[in-house]
Amino acid sequence: MSDLAQLTPTILWQHFAKICSIPHPSKHEEALANHIVDWAKEKKLHVERDAVGNILIRKPATAGMENRKSVVLQAHLDMVPQKNNDTEHDFEKDPIQAYVDGQWVKARGTTLGADNGIGMASALAVLSDDSLSHGPIEVLLTMTEETGMDGAFGLQPNWLQSEILINTDSETEGEIYMGCAGGVDCKTNLPLSREDIPAGHQLFKLSLKGLKGGHSGGDIHLGLGNANKLMSRFLFANAESLGLRLLSFNGGTLRNAIPREATVVLSLPAGNVDRLKQAISDYLSVIKHELSAVEKNLALVVEPTECGLKALTADSQSRLIGLLNASPNGVIRMSDSVKGVVETSLNLGVVTTDQDQAQVIYLIRSLIDSGKEYVADMLISLGQLAGAQTSAKGGYPGWQPDPESPIMSLVRDSYKKLFDTTPNIMVIHAGLECGLFKRPYPDMDMVSIGPTITGPHSPDEQVHIPSVARYWQLLTQLLKSIPERN
Incomplete structure (x- = not known):
């Protein structure tokens, strides 16, 4: 972890090193959540949690920027726990062993948790750094995104006060995401007989x-x-x-x-x-x-x-x-x-067998609802032919692109001004929480940005150090450039 402390922006990497030191696989984020709540209280920031465990932290605007639109910086608390077969690691007890390898930060034999730990660290760094210029800030950290988007499903209306949300869960620096796929889980249970x-x-x-x-x-x-x-x-x-x-x-x-x-x-x-x-x-x-x-x-x-x-x-x-x-x-x-x-x-993700049955778990993703329904029906039909029972559940909506989004335009213009190149405006096939946020907050203007992360959800996960610095430049410039309220 000492390697990470030498990287810049220092304040972001210090938060990420601390996140790596506290186990936080999906459904086991409570220790990390408690640490963040205690930290926010020590900083004299407003902090609260909702019924599903989501964390909301508020930081007032810097002097002279009180009339800017309020912004939510959003990340999820959990990480995907995957390790190589020959790696001894208990994700519920052991810290992630992060290290620097050239221009990349990696983990020893496990997932790194840069997805979405770097985004979370950047939000906490904004809360920490009193030298930044910004309007009113909210930080929303959601529970158990990776295994069901529990926090996003449980988000209630009238809790957030902001007009703009910046999701930090994208994984390619230089790309701005304004839409994503929805998804649904399918489980097939096949009875087994033995002799x-x-x-x-x-x-x-x-x-x-x-x-x-x-x-x-x-x-x-x-x-x-x-x-x-x-x-x-x-x-x-x-x-x-x-x-x-x-x-x-x-x-x-x-x-x-x-x-x-x-x-x-x-x-x-x-x-x-x-x-x-x-x-x-x-x-x-x-x-x-x-x-x-x-x-x-x-x-x-x-x-x-x-x-x-x-x-x-x-x-x-x-x-x-x-x-x-x-x-x-x-x-x-x-x-x-x-x-x-x-x-x-779709991904045929998990197969398990026990004495009496086999279970097969799939994750279907689609930019359109009819695509999810088509593949789910295909799996149901296949299950019927095999004498199995298939059910779909846990569906979540996609995030429909808004080409007229003011925050997307501001991100694009800020990126071009900073780096003298035009970023790609993208729709991602992965599932971001923004589609679910649109249910309780239909008028919130949303965009997703992040550093370059390769190999997420696998032990090959790594985050590109120079891209983190560029992402931080973009994020802090954005907060400085948020317009005034109408």
């Missing part, structure tokens, strides 16, 4: 690992490998010919992260073990060739194992493998209205 493992079978654990993973919205168009899809493809191609019997299938950990690993336990006749190893080698060659441009560390490892479960019956096994192999995944349609942006996609 004794046939005599003469040997048990093996087959692990697919080494994939990059990534953000299921922002990275979905990159063609990255999905461990659940790759594993089910192997099983579909080889289960019958090798006499494989499936005992368990577990892959992925989060519905909004492209799964990096999947593991199955299987049995097969002892005489077919060498054929299994050859099939694994052949399959690995095929998928390494197919994914050679994007996946450099793909591995498929088989080893003897033990398991207390019985084997799936032939019918259950066929239904489960068929369901996973036939499941759509990735980009469904590109947008016609926003060139180069994904319109609709």
Whole structure:
């Protein structure tokens, strides 16, 4: 963490280092929230929390700027907890081990939490820095954005007093976001039946690992490998010919992260073990060739194992493998209205099996509601064919672009003045909370900006140090330039 303290802007990086030191994975943000509330009280700032735990902090305008429009700086409190298979880390207890590597800040074997920790740190830095010029400021820190947008769903009208909201959850410096995709979760539950493992079978654990993973919205168009899809493809191609019997299938950990690993336990006749190893080698060659441009560390490892479960019956096994192999995944349609942006996609994020059932969790994203409905209906139909029950829940709206947005125009003009280049005005396929904020605050003018973060939702996450400095320049210039109230 001492490395971070040497970076500039110092006040922002000091806050980020403190955020990294306090565990705050989704649904476990309370320690960080308590720290921030106590800090705000020590600073003599107005601070309160609502019924769902969101934090609101207010800072008065600097002298002479009391008549400027009030601005909300918004970030979410939680981070995505993902780690490499060989990394020992308890996200509920251990601090993030952040370090500087050239022009980047990274974490040792885990997600960094720059998504949205840098945005949160920038908001706290604005509250800290009394040398800045600004009108009235509100800072809104929301709960559990990554696993359901709980804080945004729970935000009540008449709590915020501002006319403008600056969301800090974007991940490409030089791009201004004025719209985003909505999303919905789909869960498929498939009943399983089991029977004794046939005599003469040997048990093996087959692990697919080494994939990059990534953000299921922002990275979905990159063609990255999905461990659940790759594993089910192997099983579909080889289960019958090798006499494989499936005992368990577990892959992925989060519905909004492209799964990096999947593991199955299987049995097969002892005489077919060498054929299994050859099939694994052949399959690995095929998928390494197919994914050679994007996946450099793909591995498929088989080893003897033990398991207390019985084997799936032939019918259950066929239904489960068929369901996973036939499941759509990735980009469904590109947008016609926003060139180069994904319109609709889904991520087959998590597969788990227990004694009696398999559960498959998908996250569907779309810029249009009909796109979400289409893919959800596709999954429901597929579930029906497999004898499974599929339900959609937790839907949240997209943020519809407003090309006439005054704050978007101000950000664009401020960026051009600062850096002598015109930023890209974008719609992002990831889910930002702005669409949900529009429900209680339909007239609030919103924009989203941020530094450059690559590999979010994966242990490859990193934030570009020079982009953080440019983002801070833009943010502080914006606050200085906010117009007066009408």
